Amino acid sequence: MSTDPLHTRLCEEYGCEVPIVAFAHTRDVITAVVNAGGIGVLGGLGKSTDTLRADIRWIKERVGDRPFGIDLVVPASFVEGNREDVEAMIPQGHRDFVAKLKQDNAIPDARDSSAGGVGGVLGVGLLERSRDQLEVLFEEEVPIFASGLGSPAFVVERAHSQGMKVWGLVGLPRQARRQIESGTDVIIAQGYDAGGHSGSVGTFTLVPEVVELASGTDTMVLAAGGVSGGRHLAAALAMGAVGVWTGTVWLATHESSTQMFLKERLVEAQAEDAYQSRATTGKPARWLRSKWTDAWKQEDAPEPLPMPLQPMLVNPVLADIQQAGMEDWITTPAGQSVVGIHEIKPAAQVVFDIAEEAQEMLEGLAGDPSTEA
Numbered sequence: 572m573s574t575d576p577l578h579t580r581l582c583e584e585y586g587c588e589v590p591i592v593a594f595a596h597t598r599d600v601i602t603a604v605v606n607a608g609g610i611g612v613l614g615g616l617g618k619s620t621d622t623l624r625a626d627i628r629w630i631k632e633r634v635g636d637r638p639f640g641i642d643l644v645v646p647a648s649f650v651e652g653n654r655e656d657v658e659a660m661i662p663q664g665h666r667d668f669v670a671k672l673k674q675d676n677a678i679p680d681a682r683d684s685s686a687g688g689v690g691g692v693l694g695v696g697l698l699e700r701s702r703d704q705l706e707v708l709f710e711e712e713v714p715i716f717a718s719g720l721g722s723p724a725f726v727v728e729r730a731h732s733q734g735m736k737v738w739g740l741v742g743l744p745r746q747a748r749r750q751i752e753s754g755t756d757v758i759i760a761q762g763y764d765a766g767g768h769s770g771s772v773g774t775f776t777l778v779p780e781v782v783e784l785a786s787g788t789d790t791m792v793l794a795a796g797g798v799s800g801g802r803h804l805a806a807a808l809a810m811g812a813v814g815v816w817t818g819t820v821w822l823a824t825h826e827s828s829t830q831m832f833l834k835e836r837l838v839e840a841q842a843e844d845a846y847q848s849r850a851t852t853g854k855p856a857r858w859l860r861s862k863w864t865d866a867w868k869q870e871d872a873p874e875p876l877p878m879p880l881q882p883m884l885v886n887p888v889l890a891d892i893q894q895a896g897m898e899d900w901i902t903t904p905a906g907q908s909v910v911g912i913h914e915i916k917p918a919a920q921v922v923f924d925i926a927e928e929a930q931e932m933l934e935g936l937a938g939d940p941s942t943e944a
């Protein structure tokens with residue numbers, strides 16, 4: 572057993588050198604992180620099965636036997652049905668608000684309104700698409716399946732029989748309890764500060780509680796939400812987690828496909844610029860503030876609809892905004908950890924910086940043995 576405090580059970584079991592897991596939608600970030608000693612998990616949301624398969628093969632060619640995974644969004648409850656019936660559930664008042672928003676702000680019609688970013692992929696058919704994606708993970712023998720939304724309990728037995736590890740992201744202790752009982756290998760305890768879909772319980776409250784629930788079982792816990800530096804990693808280990816799961820910090824890396832003006836905004840942003848909004852997906856998610864998120868906070872703005880109605884309502888206008896290149900209106904999911912981004916750097920450098928700072932913190936806490944009596 573290693574005496575290096577960063578060599579946790581996660582490193583023992585998965586063969587990584589540092590207990591840092593990167594979630595990103597860009598495959599180049601994943602390979603950079605994995606080859607720097609961490610674990611990379613690629614977001615599969617919105618990818619066709621062909622693209623997903625190609626990405627998996629591309630990553631495998633570059634990382635060999637090193638650990639990586641794919642994250643899919645497989646919600647437990649979801650309004651399904653044929654598109655017309657579901658669309659008919661969108662109230663006229665909401666349609667009028669969006670139409671007025673377009674008119675008042677001179678948002679031009681897009682040439683191709685099917686290209687609407689995250690809003691579009693969360694509409695009708697999500698369950699079916701994500702189940703198809705899951706089959707690709709089995710066929711391509713992906714080492715880790717991470718479930719971003721919804722319990723992965725239904726797939727644990729099959730995954731384990733094929734040597735695949737199952738990870739589940741949770742925002743509440745009761746979700747963690749169910750997943751631990753189902754034999755999920757790693758629980759990602761994601762706090763309120765996190766970028767993307769996020770709950771209402773803070774990371775500092777959630778992580779120790781989930782660690783407690785997992786104690787005495789085989790399930791390990793990763794801390795997520797608000798992590799951008801080594802201090803956070805050291806704190807996560809002190810809370811009993813075996814490492815950290817991170818998202819926002821990779822957006823401002825050289826390898827990330829995030830648009831350059833957004834990377835620059837991430838560098839400048841303060842924690843309060845990453846705020847929760849239901850305006851894009853219908854579920855609370857933390858986004859970098861923009862004219863789009865502000866518009867839905869106006870007094871005359873209606874309450875956003877639940878998923879999948881809200882993404883179906885707003886996807887066309889988000890496509891218009893994107894294609895018109897209206898930078899003030901374009902946004903990205905981002906967490907409060909954005910405050911820890913000070914420059915755009917290579918992803919491997921981010922891994923090294925977090926690990927180095929954590930090492931210093933932990934050595935500082937342990938005290939310098941040469942000065943001890």
Ligand SMILES: Cc1cc2nc3c(=O)[nH]c(=O)nc-3n(C[C@H](O)[C@H](O)[C@H](O)COP(=O)(O)O)c2cc1C
Pocket residue numbers: 594614615616642643644718719720740761764765766767768795796797798816817818819820822903904905906907908
């Ligand atoms: C741009 C972005 C997109 C995200 N998309 C997903 C997703 O598709 N699936 C998922 O499970 N989590 C998603 N997340 C959440 C991350 O997995 C992670 O839990 C979160 O970023 C952790 O908090 P942090 O941003 O403070 O590091 C996303 C986060 C960001 C920043």
